Amino acid sequence: MSLLELADISAFYGPSQALFGVSLSLEEGEVLALMGRNGMGKTTTLRVISRLLAHRGGTAVFDGHDLARLPAYRAARLGIGLVPEGRRCFAPLSVRENLIAAARPGAWDLGRVVALFPRLGERMAQQAATLSGGEQQMLAIGRALMTNPRLLILDEATEGLAPVVRREIWEAVRRLRAETGLAIIVVDKSLKELASIADKAVIVEKGRTVWSGAFATLSPEARRQYLGL
Numbered sequence: 001m002s003l004l005e006l007a008d009i010s011a012f013y014g015p016s017q018a019l020f021g022v023s024l025s026l027e028e029g030e031v032l033a034l035m036g037r038n039g040m041g042k043t044t045t046l047r048v049i050s051r052l053l054a055h056r057g058g059t060a061v062f063d064g065h066d067l068a069r070l071p072a073y074r075a076a077r078l079g080i081g082l083v084p085e086g087r088r089c090f091a092p093l094s095v096r097e098n099l100i101a102a103a104r105p106g107a108w109d110l111g112r113v114v115a116l117f118p119r120l121g122e123r124m125a126q127q128a129a130t131l132s133g134g135e136q137q138m139l140a141i142g143r144a145l146m147t148n149p150r151l152l153i154l155d156e157a158t159e160g161l162a163p164v165v166r167r168e169i170w171e172a173v174r175r176l177r178a179e180t181g182l183a184i185i186v187v188d189k190s191l192k193e194l195a196s197i198a199d200k201a202v203i204v205e206k207g208r209t210v211w212s213g214a215f216a217t218l219s220p221e222a223r224r225q226y227l228g229l
Contacts (some may be wrong), residue, residue: 003028003183004049004151008043010207011048018044019055020207026098026200031177031184033215037228041207042187043085046155049185050082051075052213063150077104080215081149085156085187087140091129095120097148098128098139106148113142116172134165141172151183152176158188166193173197191223203227 004026011019022045026032033040047053048060051072060067062078070078090098099110099120114121117138118140121132128139137157144152154173160164170193177181177197188194194201201218203226204212211222 002026002061003030005057005061006045006049007049007060008058009045009055009060011053011055011180013044019048020091021058021209022048022207022211023058023202023209024157025200026183026185027152028183029181029201031186031197034187034199034204035194035201035227037226041204043155044207045204045222046074046082046153046183046187049075049151050080050153051084067190075149076149079148079150080153081144081147081151082153083137083140083144083155083157085159087133087136089131089136089139089143091127093128094125095128095131097137098143101120102143103146104148108145108148110146113145115146116144116169116217132165134161134168137161137165137169138172141169147187147227151185153185155187156189157186158190159191166190170196191227 001024004104006022006024006197009022019041022041034045036042042054048055051070051223062080065078067075099113119135120138120142128136158169172198197213201210201215205226210226
């Protein structure tokens with residue numbers, strides 16, 4: 001059984017339908033690149049997985065549990081860790097407080113997060129609001145890891161960051177892939193970086209899965225047709 005299985009998911013924002021049939025599957029330890037042009041349903045799909053948005057049709061199963069029956073906090077307790085687009089750190093809290101606020105028992109603790117992002121160790125007492133954008137992104141990833149997830153979801157984790165910081169984030173993701181058993185879903189625009197970490201890809205267009213397979217088999221034709229590349 002797959003760790004995560006979405007089948008023919010439909011979802012709405014009020015009366016407006018956003019997903020019309022999204023399907024994907026992910027095994028333990030796999031990295032999946034969720035791809036598509038802006039506004040095609042990637043973030044909505046991630047919101048369904050993390051239960052920030054209920055789906056109305058199809059099935060969503062994580063580790064044998066029907067996600068339709070679960071609120072977001074219970075999905076998080078099952079092991080779904082979300083790094084949302086825009087970071088959304090707790091601005092008035094310190095770096096340490098942001099990290100421990102989300103902590104659950106497991107291998108990921110303050111020491112391990114600092115080993116992954118040494119810069120956070122230098123700023124433990126600093127307010128999150130005073131961090132740079134790159135440091136806030138590191139904090140958002142560290143906060144998700146402190147929940148000790150089995151699935152880590154990264155929604156545009158390098159968007160708007162300086163090149164040197166982007167490299168740090170990607171190197172951290174490569175370390176997570178190589179050194180842990182985490183399953184990871186990544187949304188990002190950099191095909192070069194995605195190719196270095198992703199086992200498989202799913203492309204969403206107008207709220208539907210239009211392509212899925214091993215990342216290495218993503219053809220130039222599919223890139224042009226669905227990604228405009």
